[in-house]
């Protein structure tokens with residue numbers, strides 16, 4: 596497939612035990628896919644296979660028509676900028692405001708000195724607008740200046756989603772992005788921020804959506 600995500604016969608083993616075996620699926624641009632399964636079924640392992648953080652025992656993972664596991668370090672860096680991920684640990688900076696945390700989504704595209712300037716002086720007007728727009732989309736438009744540590748767990752999780760939206764990734768990979776968010780809010784955030792397919796709206800566990 597030209598664009599989107601495609602897995603063919605993917606297998607991952609830990610110490611000889613199969614955590615994934617023969618996983619084949621594809622997600623076209625604009626589609627969302629939720630992966631739901633029992634504890635220990637391999638959802639997080641699938642997420643790690645999609646981010647190339649575990650070696651494959653078999654099969655291929657292609658993103659945008661390119662085999663993810665055959666990319667060089669440099670190519671992978673460029674590819675990672677197109678792929679946004681949300682982990683179960685949100686990795687926010689608690690002392691910084693929600694707005695600045697959301698703006699940090701842009702860091703991959705900024706150089707080191709521009710990042711330092713942003714941390715010292717704050718984001719420029721355009722990035723600040725982008726960050727508050729993303730916070731608005733996750734229902735936190737009124738908390739842009741709030742210290743992230745003072746937000747609830749679910750609000751912090753939404754800040755992590757906003758940071759991802761700032762990246763404007765071509766592909767979003769998320770491992771339980773709404774574990775700490777109530778169903779009504781997660782439905783609203785999904786509806787505003789992600790692909791509006793029924794599958795994406797139902798996504799509550801590990802999910803992928805590509806645009």
Ligand SMILES: Nc1ncnc2c1ncn2[C@@H]1O[C@H](COP(=O)(O)OP(=O)(O)OP(=O)(O)O)[C@@H](O)[C@H]1O
Nearest residue numbers: 609610613614632633634635636637638639640641
């Ligand atoms: N680093 C590892 N070393 C050894 N075994 C592992 C490792 N990571 C995962 N596993 C095993 O792989 C299987 C799948 O684990 P995984 O974390 O992917 O499950 P999950 O579906 O995400 O579970 P949960 O919903 O409980 O988070 C489990 O049997 C687990 O013990």
